[in-house]
Amino acid sequence: MKFNLRKRRFPVIPLSSTSDIGFLLLIFIMLVSLINYRHEVKIDYPEATKQGYTQSKKNFEIWIDRDGIIYYDGKIAAVKDLEFLITDAVQKRPDIRIHILADKNTKYKYVNDVVEILKLMEHRVVSFVVKELNK
Amino acid sequence: MKAKIKKRSFIDATASGTLSDLGFLLIIYFIVIAGFTLNQGFIINLPQKNSTKIVNVEDIMKLYLDVNGDITYNNKTVSYDELKGMIKEKVSIKPNMVVLLKIDPEVVYQKVVDIINMAKELNIDNFSFSIKKDET
Numbered sequence: 001m002k003f004n005l006r007k008r009r010f011p012v013i014p015l016s017s018t019s020d021i022g023f024l025l026l027i028f029i030m031l032v033s034l035i036n037y038r039h040e041v042k043i044d045y046p047e048a049t050k051q052g053y054t055q056s057k058k059n060f061e062i063w064i065d066r067d068g069i070i071y072y073d074g075k076i077a078a079v080k081d082l083e084f085l086i087t088d089a090v091q092k093r094p095d096i097r098i099h100i101l102a103d104k105n106t107k108y109k110y111v112n113d114v115v116e117i118l119k120l121m122e123h124r125v126v127s128f129v130v131k132e133l134n135k
Numbered sequence: 136m137k138a139k140i141k142k143r144s145f146i147d148a149t150a151s152g153t154l155s156d157l158g159f160l161l162i163i164y165f166i167v168i169a170g171f172t173l174n175q176g177f178i179i180n181l182p183q184k185n186s187t188k189i190v191n192v193e194d195i196m197k198l199y200l201d202v203n204g205d206i207t208y209n210n211k212t213v214s215y216d217e218l219k220g221m222i223k224e225k226v227s228i229k230p231n232m233v234v235l236l237k238i239d240p241e242v243v244y245q246k247v248v249d250i251i252n253m254a255k256e257l258n259i260d261n262f263s264f265s266i267k268k269d270e271t
Binding site: 019021022023025026029030046047048049050051052053054055059061099101102103104105106107108109111112115118119122123124125126127128129130131132 | 156157158159161162165166173174175176177178179180181182183238239240241242243244245246247248249251252255256266
């Protein structure tokens with residue numbers, strides 16, 4: 001009787017599959033970043049030199065453009081609506097930090113309107129977001 | 136004469152590991168980009184409602200920021216650098232001095248940020264600001 005001896009194959013790692021994994025991971029990260037998409041409003045940031053990081057785990061960003069229009073989550077929000085939005089956000093996350101991102105050329109009265117609401121709600125901390133001054 | 140014709144070598148793109156490198160470089164790029172959205176600024180502590188603090192009148196330095204962004208102290212317009220020097224001098228004499236800034240509602244936000252920045256620069260512990268209400 002004659003046995004057929006199989007030839008031993010030389011082990012090869014298929015490199016072509018790693019590129020697939022890489023791109024799948026890329027797509028995954030891109031989708032995740034879309035979920036956490038930050039609705040930015042086009043503003044000129046005020047500039048300062050002695051600023052610090054004010055980022056918290058969860059932030060509530062109030063945007064004020066040059067004309068004093070207030071935005072939250074990319075949508076225009078009235079000053080009165082902010083009260084409800086902030087209350088809702090604070091109830092969900094008590095450690096949430098309020099950030100005011102206002103255009104450097106906006107009138108201070110618009111920023112003050114938001115600050116007054118926070119005072120009324122007895123909110124203790126607010127962050128004025130600025131950009132580092134380019135020397 | 137016999138011309139040698141080179142055989143065109145076939146490159147198998149799928150067999151190379153360069154695509155995976157590219158993929159991972161893009162992942163690193165996205166991770167780095169994610170860090171750029173960190174907010175920088177000033178953390179302001181808001182006062183409690185109806186909270187009053189008794190301060191000696193002599194320990195208060197009252198400043199006014201007008202609509203043009205000019206700072207007035209003791210009815211005199213002072214420059215940013217002059218004010219800086221004055222506050223430094225006063226704080227060295229009275230470390231508990233309170234700097235009170237009254238802001239014109241029409242002033243641009245950048246001017247307010249400049250003063251807050253200065254207060255940070257000079258390490259003023261008692262710095263307070265509010266909008267100037269009409270006294271009519």
